[in-house]
Amino acid sequence: xxxxxxxxxxxxxxxxxxxxGAWRLxxxxxxxxxxxxxxxxxxxxxxGLTSFDHADIYGDHGVEAAFGAGLAAWKxxxxxxxxxxxxxxxxxSRNRPDNWITHYNTSAAHIAASVERSLTNLDTDYLDLLLxxxxxxxxNADETARGLENVVRAGKVRAVxxxxxxxxxxxxLAARLPFPVVTNQIEHSVLETSALYDGxxxxxxxxxxxxxxxxxxxxxxxxxxxxxxxxRVREALAKAANAxxxxxxxxxxxxxxxxxxxxxxxxxxxxxxxxxxxxxGALDIELDRQHWFAILEASEGRPVP
Numbered sequence: 001x002x003x004x005x006x007x008x009x010x011x012x013x014x015x016x017x018x019x020x021g022a023w024r025l026x027x028x029x030x031x032x033x034x035x036x037x038x039x040x041x042x043x044x045x046x047x048g049l050t051s052f053d054h055a056d057i058y059g060d061h062g063v064e065a066a067f068g069a070g071l072a073a074w075k076x077x078x079x080x081x082x083x084x085x086x087x088x089x090x091x092x093s094r095n096r097p098d099n100w101i102t103h104y105n106t107s108a109a110h111i112a113a114s115v116e117r118s119l120t121n122l123d124t125d126y127l128d129l130l131l132x133x134x135x136x137x138x139x140n141a142d143e144t145a146r147g148l149e150n151v152v153r154a155g156k157v158r159a160v161x162x163x164x165x166x167x168x169x170x171x172x173l174a175a176r177l178p179f180p181v182v183t184n185q186i187e188h189s190v191l192e193t194s195a196l197y198d199g200x201x202x203x204x205x206x207x208x209x210x211x212x213x214x215x216x217x218x219x220x221x222x223x224x225x226x227x228x229x230x231x232r233v234r235e236a237l238a239k240a241a242n243a244x245x246x247x248x249x250x251x252x253x254x255x256x257x258x259x260x261x262x263x264x265x266x267x268x269x270x271x272x273x274x275x276x277x278x279x280x281g282a283l284d285i286e287l288d289r290q291h292w293f294a295i296l297e298a299s300e301g302r303p304v305p
Contacts, residue, residue, distance in 0.1 A: 023058040052084065053267045084131065090105050111130075129183070161185065183210055211265070217253055250275075251281045255285035258285075
């Protein structure tokens with residue numbers, strides 16, 4: 001079965017099957033100017049990555065504004081891309097002098113203020129998708145839902161989701177909302193397989209929402225890790241790559257995610273055009289079932305029962 005090129009989150013919003021993750025945008029020694037960011041956006045769109053993942057905290061609260069300057073210089077249409085951002089993590093930062101300890105804030109007031117700031121930073125009139133970044137132990141579900149409903153009804157946000165939530169935490173929030181929670185962005189990769197067993201992917205299939213996936217290549221450990229597990233996984237990926245007519249194990253690692261029936265949407269964190277182009281090839285790899293299980297076995301160090 002051919003891999004879907006886009007994933008519908010609801011009747012009005014779909015994402016590209018691979019999402020451009022912007023969190024490392026300012027990690028280079030030289031801060032990219034607006035024209036450099038505009039070129040990066042255009043290159044990503046040309047590769048089919050029309051969805052861009054942000055968070056208010058990325059780059060010590062600087063990535064959104066740098067990206068927004070690039071969008072202003074980009075010649076494409078705003079309607080052809082999807083802007084995703086997150087809120088609720090309150091970091092200790094010189095840019096947030098009131099925070100003396102890292103904490104979470106899912107209050108309606110913070111959601112409203114964060115959305116306004118993100119709209120300004122990203123130089124846009126609306127966000128396609130707003131995610132709550134981390135579960136908040138002090139979340140008042142009624143108040144949080146009211147805050148999310150307010151920004152949606154005001155036309156400032158098209159859809160809402162969560163990140164790093166458990167199924168029960170999603171159910172709690174969803175029970176208070178008049179519209180669906182359209183995604184849960186989770187950590188998952190050939191080196192982090194717990195979502196296969198802890199109910200998160202089962203929950204996604206049951207409710208038919210498509211999870212987004214952060215760190216889909218294991219945070220780089222897939223290539224730099226020196227342990228026996230990483231060696232086994234690289235070997236299994238190489239065998240699968242050879243069987244499927246490629247030599248790129250990273251593309252196979254992404255294809256391993258795309259093979260799952262929960263319709264996973266990997267967030268790619270590289271800022272290198274060549275790497276994005278290589279990873280785009282994952283859509284052309286229809287990984288067969290036995291190689292999928294061989295990679296899982298290599299990761300977990302044992303055959304399936």
